[in-house]
Amino acid sequence: MKVPVVAAGGFKDGRGLVAALAYGAAGIAMGTRFLMTSDSPVPRATLERYITSDLTKIIVSTKVDGARMRMILNETLGRLENTGVIGRYWTALKSGLAFRKHAGIGYVEMIRSALANARANKLTLAETLMAANSPMLIQRSMVEGHPSEGVLPSGQVAGLIRDLSSAAEVIEKIVAEAEARLEALNTGRRDGAAAAE
Numbered sequence: 567m568k569v570p571v572v573a574a575g576g577f578k579d580g581r582g583l584v585a586a587l588a589y590g591a592a593g594i595a596m597g598t599r600f601l602m603t604s605d606s607p608v609p610r611a612t613l614e615r616y617i618t619s620d621l622t623k624i625i626v627s628t629k630v631d632g633a634r635m636r637m638i639l640n641e642t643l644g645r646l647e648n649t650g651v652i653g654r655y656w657t658a659l660k661s662g663l664a665f666r667k668h669a670g671i672g673y674v675e676m677i678r679s680a681l682a683n684a685r686a687n688k689l690t691l692a693e694t695l696m697a698a699n700s701p702m703l704i705q706r707s708m709v710e711g712h713p714s715e716g717v718l719p720s721g722q723v724a725g726l727i728r729d730l731s732s733a734a735e736v737i738e739k740i741v742a743e744a745e746a747r748l749e750a751l752n753t754g755r756r757d758g759a760a761a762a763e
């Protein structure tokens with residue numbers, strides 16, 4: 567059986583596409599590159615934080631809900647990283663209450679659903695208390711457009727992307743870059759590949 571393999575993680579340009587094809591992949595998948603386009607439903611204020619992000623300040627943290635998550639280091643993540651247990655539980659409590667309001671459920675139902683989630687996913691007490699952080703903090707930044715008040719999930723490559731082209735333009739540019747790079751490799755014109763970037 568032939569299984570097509572798609573390369574993913576950190577791709578943003580034609581050079582990456584050619585490298586993936588050279589490794590035998592059928593193509594590439596891109597998350598962050600498409601998130602950072604003018605077609606993205608993410609509010610503009612939040613996208614501004616992505617295109618101005620610093621490559622060295624996109625970190626993996628477990629402080630949001632206990633699971634590893636890669637994010638742009640912003641005000642909220644900085645606070646979660648540097649605060650003690652009480653500060654973290656305070657954020658968790660606020661997220662829990664916001665989640666209850668958002669879901670339109672009562673307190674008893676909220677506790678019941680938290681316990682069911684803990685049982686189903688074998689969560690520790692800390693993870694159970696922090697479970698509402700992720701959806702509520704993502705909602706705040708990625709849906710409501712308050713980038714400093716929520717978290718900014720991201721691939722490391724965000725720190726190298728400085729434009730908000732449309733998704734179609736991104737694809738056209740990647741294909742053109744890949745073709746130019748392949749052409750240059752075929753003809754041995756390394757300078758041609760450099761000029762095409």
Ligand SMILES: Cc1cc2nc3c(=O)[nH]c(=O)nc-3n(C[C@H](O)[C@H](O)[C@H](O)COP(=O)(O)O)c2cc1C
Pocket residue numbers: 574575576577595596597598599601634635636719720721722723
């Ligand atoms: C919307 C979004 C959500 C993400 N959520 C997580 C996550 O929950 N945990 C995690 O470790 N990484 C998360 N990441 C980062 C990915 O692990 C990964 O670094 C990245 O998406 C790689 O592919 P890309 O460069 O094409 O985006 C997320 C990235 C994006 C764009």
